[in-house]
Amino acid sequence: MNKSSRREGILFILSAPSGAGKSSLCRELIDSLPDLRQSISFATRKKRGGEKDGVDYHFIKPEAFQKKIEQQQLAEWAEVHGNLYGTSLQTLKNAAEQGIDLLLDIDCQGAVQLKKNYQQGVFIFILPPDYAELEKRLRARGTDDEDVIRRRLENSKQEISQALWYDYLVVNDDIVLARDRMLAIIAAERCRSHRTAYLLDKFTVKGDK
């Protein structure tokens, strides 16, 4: 990339407690912005019905994943229910260099690692309007029993307690409002002066640098 003529790609990291509506929000954003791409993680779990390799995840074998860990190829990774999930460091670097903005849907644990290892990106935490609504949404799924719901609620509380280190807090009280807040954050971050300094070049007298 010619750094003097265009900006680097921005990594937008989205975290949210279970039930805050993060997945729907990500879909809305990807549908609204043709110049925003979803970052695709590696996963060692089996592909589920309807999922596509390279679209939902890059499905790889546990041995291949372990190799990536050992060779420090992952910007973050986590084990969830015995399966491994992770983000390629090279993919993030390439997107940044090529000026591609990426959306990364990730849990708090992964976001913390990214903050430490990658030290770039805009960290956004999606909040449910309140605790009662979160509980309502988790119950409305109708798929989990009382124990699972209780555990998810406890986890959510734990995750929300970490939200303060994120750059932005976005309340998902209404999907359209939340999407608009997200779109505003993306548009604003694209105007940040440390990313758009190249705009000043054309006003500089030749030989001024």
Next chain:
Amino acid sequence: MNKSSRREGILFILSAPSGAGKSSLCRELIDSLPDLRQSISFATRKKRGGEKDGVDYHFIKPEAFQKKIEQQQLAEWAEVHGNLYGTSLQTLKNAAEQGIDLLLDIDCQGAVQLKKNYQQGVFIFILPPDYAELEKRLRARGTDDEDVIRRRLENSKQEISQALWYDYLVVNDDIVLARDRMLAIIAAERCRSHRTAYLLDKFTVKGDK
């Protein structure tokens, strides 16, 4: 203000070189956002035809202005063509405490003072699309002679060279696009976690603090 229940007001500071279209942009923003107020400066110069005291400026006598300087009541002030202009520190503090977002249209000189003295606010620099367009716009006014245009262009170059310390750079290539970028910045800044931390309170267990 009850800090735990609502956020402080944000001060949005707009600077731009002459010819970048800042005044039109400010009007667009004030018209678009009912919850954004224009900050009104003190001025010692004579009221011009059509101007209203308390709307365009708070017109005061030079002696009263001097007193404000001595009593450190101004967050910034400057002498321009023999007249004094300044911003009341108390007005900024009151707006912040009352949760009122203010738009302050100010030159680079004043913005630097605010950055030093007030240490708050979101600093936005409006850029013309390029130097040729800036020159074209200054000439299109048809009110200034060649010397004045030359001096304004030199001043603009000088001001643009300072733009990098601002938080955001917004190109005014098109008034609607520039307004939308500004609206995005305002909406995004309202979601910044250091301003919206109170949102987390309702998820905290009672007695948790």
